[in-house]
Amino acid sequence: MKKGSSSREFWQRIVELAAPCWPHLSGILILNLISTPLALLMPLPLKIAVDSVLGTRALPAWLHALVPVSKIHAKGTNLFVAAILLLTIACLSSIQSFASWLLATYTGERLVHDFRSRLLWHVQRLSLAFHDRRGSSDTAYRIQYDAPAIQTIFLQGFVPVVTSSFAFVSMLYITYRISWSLSVIALVLSPVLFVLARNSSRRVRSGYDEVRELDSSAMLVLQEGLASVRAVKAFCQESFQDELFRRKSRMRMREQIRLASIQAGFHVLIGLCIAFGTAIALVIGVTEVRQNTITVGDFLLVMAYMAQLYEPLRTISTRIPELQSSFSSLRRSLALLEETPEQVERRDRCASSQTQPVKGRVEFKSVSFQYPGSSRRVLDAVDFVVPAGSRVGIAGPSGSGKSTLVNLLTRFYDPIEGAISIDGVDLRDFRLDDLRQQFSIVLQEPMLFSTTVAGNIAYARPDASRAEVIEAARRANAHEFIMRLPQAYDTPIGENGARLSGGERQRLAIARAFLKDAPMLILDEPTSSIDVQAEAEILAAVESLLNGRTTFMIAHRLGTLEHCDMVLVLREGRLTMVTRDVAEARTQLMNPESAGPVLVKRAATLPPDGATTPSTA
Numbered sequence: 001m002k003k004g005s006s007s008r009e010f011w012q013r014i015v016e017l018a019a020p021c022w023p024h025l026s027g028i029l030i031l032n033l034i035s036t037p038l039a040l041l042m043p044l045p046l047k048i049a050v051d052s053v054l055g056t057r058a059l060p061a062w063l064h065a066l067v068p069v070s071k072i073h074a075k076g077t078n079l080f081v082a083a084i085l086l087l088t089i090a091c092l093s094s095i096q097s098f099a100s101w102l103l104a105t106y107t108g109e110r111l112v113h114d115f116r117s118r119l120l121w122h123v124q125r126l127s128l129a130f131h132d133r134r135g136s137s138d139t140a141y142r143i144q145y146d147a148p149a150i151q152t153i154f155l156q157g158f159v160p161v162v163t164s165s166f167a168f169v170s171m172l173y174i175t176y177r178i179s180w181s182l183s184v185i186a187l188v189l190s191p192v193l194f195v196l197a198r199n200s201s202r203r204v205r206s207g208y209d210e211v212r213e214l215d216s217s218a219m220l221v222l223q224e225g226l227a228s229v230r231a232v233k234a235f236c237q238e239s240f241q242d243e244l245f246r247r248k249s250r251m252r253m254r255e256q257i258r259l260a261s262i263q264a265g266f267h268v269l270i271g272l273c274i275a276f277g278t279a280i281a282l283v284i285g286v287t288e289v290r291q292n293t294i295t296v297g298d299f300l301l302v303m304a305y306m307a308q309l310y311e312p313l314r315t316i317s318t319r320i321p322e323l324q325s326s327f328s329s330l331r332r333s334l335a336l337l338e339e340t341p342e343q344v345e346r347r348d349r350c351a352s353s354q355t356q357p358v359k360g361r362v363e364f365k366s367v368s369f370q371y372p373g374s375s376r377r378v379l380d381a382v383d384f385v386v387p388a389g390s391r392v393g394i395a396g397p398s399g400s401g402k403s404t405l406v407n408l409l410t411r412f413y414d415p416i417e418g419a420i421s422i423d424g425v426d427l428r429d430f431r432l433d434d435l436r437q438q439f440s441i442v443l444q445e446p447m448l449f450s451t452t453v454a455g456n457i458a459y460a461r462p463d464a465s466r467a468e469v470i471e472a473a474r475r476a477n478a479h480e481f482i483m484r485l486p487q488a489y490d491t492p493i494g495e496n497g498a499r500l501s502g503g504e505r506q507r508l509a510i511a512r513a514f515l516k517d518a519p520m521l522i523l524d525e526p527t528s529s530i531d532v533q534a535e536a537e538i539l540a541a542v543e544s545l546l547n548g549r550t551t552f553m554i555a556h557r558l559g560t561l562e563h564c565d566m567v568l569v570l571r572e573g574r575l576t577m578v579t580r581d582v583a584e585a586r587t588q589l590m591n592p593e594s595a596g597p598v599l600v601k602r603a604a605t606l607p608p609d610g611a612t613t614p615s616t617a
Contacts, residue, residue: 010327010331010334013334013337014150014153014330014334017111017114017115017118017150018111018150018154020110020114021107021110021111021114021154024103024106024107024110025107025154025158025159027103028100028103028104028107028155028159029159029162029163031096031099031100031103032100032159032160032162032163033163033166034096035093035096035097035100035163035167036163036166036167036170036171037170038089038092038093038096039093039167039171040170040171040174041085041089042089042093042304043300043301043304044085044089044301045082045083045085045086045089046082046297046300046301046304047297047298047300047301048078048081048082048085048297049078049079049082050295050296050297050300051295051296051297051298052075052078052082053075053078053079053082055295055296055297057295057297059078059081104155104159107154107155108151108154108155109151111150111151111154112147112148112150112151115147115150115333116143116144116147118337119142119143119147119333119336119337120143122336122337122339123139123143123336123339126339127412127413128407128412128413129371129372129413130339132371133372133373135220136223137216137219137220137223137224138216138219138220139336140219141215141216141219142216142332142333142335142336143333143336145215145329146212146329146330146332146333147329147330147333148329149325149326149327149328149329149330149333150330150333152323152326153323153326153327153330156319156323156326157319157323157326160315160319161315161316161319163312164311164312164313164315164316165312165316167311167312168190168312168313168316171312172187175302175306178294178298178301178302179284179285179288179293179294179298179302181284181288185277185280185281185284185306189273189274189276189277189313190313192273193270193273193313193314193316193317194316194317196266196269196270196273196317197266197316197317197318197320197321198320200262200263200266200320200321203262204259204262204263204321204324204325207255207258207259207262208259208324208325208327208328208329209328209331210255211252211255211256211259211325211328212328212329212332214248214251214252214255215252217248218245218248218249218252221241221244221245221248222245225241225244225245263321263322266318266321267318270314270317270318274313274314277306278306281302281303281306282303285299285302285303286299357438357518357519358422358423358438358519358520359388359389359423359519359550360386360388360389360390360422360423360519360520360549360550361385361386361387361388361422361423361424361550362385362386362409362420362421362422362550363384363385363386363420363421363424364382364383364384364385364418364420365383365418365419365420365421366381366382366383366417366418366419367379367381367382367383367408367415367417367418367419367420368380368381368382368415368416368417368418369401369404369408369413369415369416369417370416371413376573377573378401378404378573379401379404379405379408379415379573380572380573380574381417381418381574382401382405382418382570382573382574382575383575384568384575384578386550386566387565388423388550389548389549389550390550390551390565390566391546391551391553391563391564391565391566392550392551392552392553392564392565392566392567392568393553393554393555393558393560393561393564393566393567393568393582393585394406394552394553394554394555394567394568394570395554395555395556395558395561395567395568395569395570395585395589396569396570396571396589397571397589399572400570400571400572400573401570401573402554402570403524403554405552405568405570406522406524406552406554408420409427409439409522409552410435410436410439410441410522411427411428411432411435411436414428422435422438422520437518438518438519438520439518439520439521439522440460440512440513440516440517440518440520440521440522440545441513441521441522441524442506442509442510442513442521442522442523442524442542443509443524443525444524444525446497446505446506446508446509447496447509448493448496448497448500448505448508448509449496450492450493450494450495450496451492451493452487452489452490452491452492452493453482453485453488453489453490453491453493453508454466454469454489454490456493456497456508456512457469457472457473457508457511457512457515458515459512460512460513460515460516461515461516464515466489468515469489469511469515470489471514472511472512472514472515473489473507473508473511475511475514475544475545476507476508476510476511476513476514476545477507477538477540478504478507478508478510478511481504481507493508503538506538507538510538510542510545513545514545518549519549519550520549520550520551520552521545521546521549521550521551521552522551522552523542523551523552523553523554524554525554525555525556539560543563558582558585558586558589559582561582561585562582564582565580566578566579566580567579567580567581567582567585569585569588569589571589576588
């Protein structure tokens with residue numbers, strides 16, 4: 001959660017997250033509470049052995065019903081009763097421990113599974129602006145490594161603290177019934193332990209926040225170094241990456257050692273306080289035995305209870321500081337859930353459930369956009385109309401807004417001004433999933449997954465049959481090279497297709513687009529990073545894919561736009577030309593001043609007569 005959020009809001013949120021597991025948590029709590037009476041009974045066989053076997057006292061009255069009257073004072077019978085009682089308590093305690101352990105393991109794993117799933121579901125629906133700002137490494141760390149803190153807080157925090165509190169009260173009452181003076185010692189000592197715990201918690205809370213941030217930054221260095229290992233090796237920067245990671249890790253290590261020293265000092269103080277209390281109890285207990293106030297068996301029983309009495313105090317007082325690490329992690333994870341999607345669906349609009357394929361007429365009306373935190377507009381008052389089924393080329397120097405324009409089409413971002421419509425319907429009136437189902441996208445660097453060839457093609461339609469996958473590969477001119485692979489369509493391709501060439505990866509992306517069969521297509525420089533021969537093969541595959549679809553094709557090499565119906569020329573975020581003539585677009589890009597007044601035009605459409613200059617708004 002964000003800094004400044006109240007403790008009440010924090011607890012309300014985690015109680016809500018754990019709601020599906022409350023029956024299981026209640027079961028764990030009940031099983032752990034059962035351990036208290038079992039613990040109270042555990043020293044009893046020792047008292048019977050001392051007082052009724054070694055001594056001359058009769059068995060406790062509550063055991064008389066289990067022993068014949070004639071045998072109540074028989075030492076052999078009393079020893080047998082003590083042994084059976086010890087075995088019975090041990091068996092019940094083992095059964096309780098087994099059931100508690102099994103249920104706790106299931107509940108803890110389910111808490112983590114449900115929380116991680118919820119985080120991933122939410123994060124995947126956040127805008128690209130969030131992911132650009134936060135980065136994948138920090139987000140992944142919060143989901144994978146911070147989220148399990150919810151298990152720690154409930155199973156190693158909430159349940160033990162409640163159980164220990166119940167055990168402390170129970171044992172304090174039993175001790176009081178035997179010797180009120182000994183119970184007073186424990187009662188006086190408990191506030192001291194809680195004060196120490198509170199002070200320790202305050203000192204380590206902010207430190208654990210810093211440790212988690214350092215963990216996340218170290219993971220970022222590690223992830224970037226491994227993901228860019230070719231660049232690291234090419235520039236001989238292994239030592240630099242190693243030192244960078246070591247520096248981050250050393251900072252984390254120093255902070256962790258500082259926190260450990262605080263907690264170790266706290267544990268020493270706790271141990272000294274408990275030892276001091278036990279020593280006083282020992283002196284008072286021996287004195288009362290000498291004065292015949294209590295029996296030796298009672299004294300041993302009380303000392304056993306005193307040891308158990310301090311254990312709940314130790315548990316409560318040590319858990320509070322130790323849980324600060326988990327609280328810090330959980331707040332970081334909950335902060336992801338507080339991020340709100342920037343693309344909001346208008347669920348009250350009639351087009352919000354659009355599921356039929358669109359025709360593909362696209363209109364930009366005075367569209368402007370700038371990235372959050374930037375003062376420069378990436379697109380500035382862009383106007384144009386694309387008839388359904390048209391092929392649109394987008395050209396311009398790097399940074400002119402080409403990719404941003406197509407990202408607005410799929411609502412990866414929303415314009416800050418103006419509106420975009422498809423078939424006359426504002427993009428914001430579509431459900432996001434329905435809108436994006438209308439597009440197939442082939443990127444300059446195709447995103448592939450570490451699964452099989454067939455799995456990557458079928459990513460567009462997971463329910464597709466093998467025959468449909470093969471047909472899509474054939475249409476993308478990919479079937480032949482796939483059949484040459486060791487396991488054909490079942491060949492794993494490695495992380496992001498590392499075992500394939502650039503052209504092969506691109507053809508798999510095109511096959512995925514064929515399989516999706518969407519009415520609109522976006523090609524973001526699909527041939528800029530491959531050789532001429534591979535480009536020819538890909539363009540041949542793409543030509544079949546373009547038929548009948550409204551297509552937006554971004555290209556630096558204007559030769560790939562020869563067969564486009566219209567070319568949009570962008571410069572510094574402004575639409576400077578709409579033309580059917582690629583040569584004219586090339587001239588304008590090489591010499592922007594040659595376009596003259598065209599540079600200041602605000603609206604652009606493609607006139608039916610084939611004129612090459614945009615009309616004014």
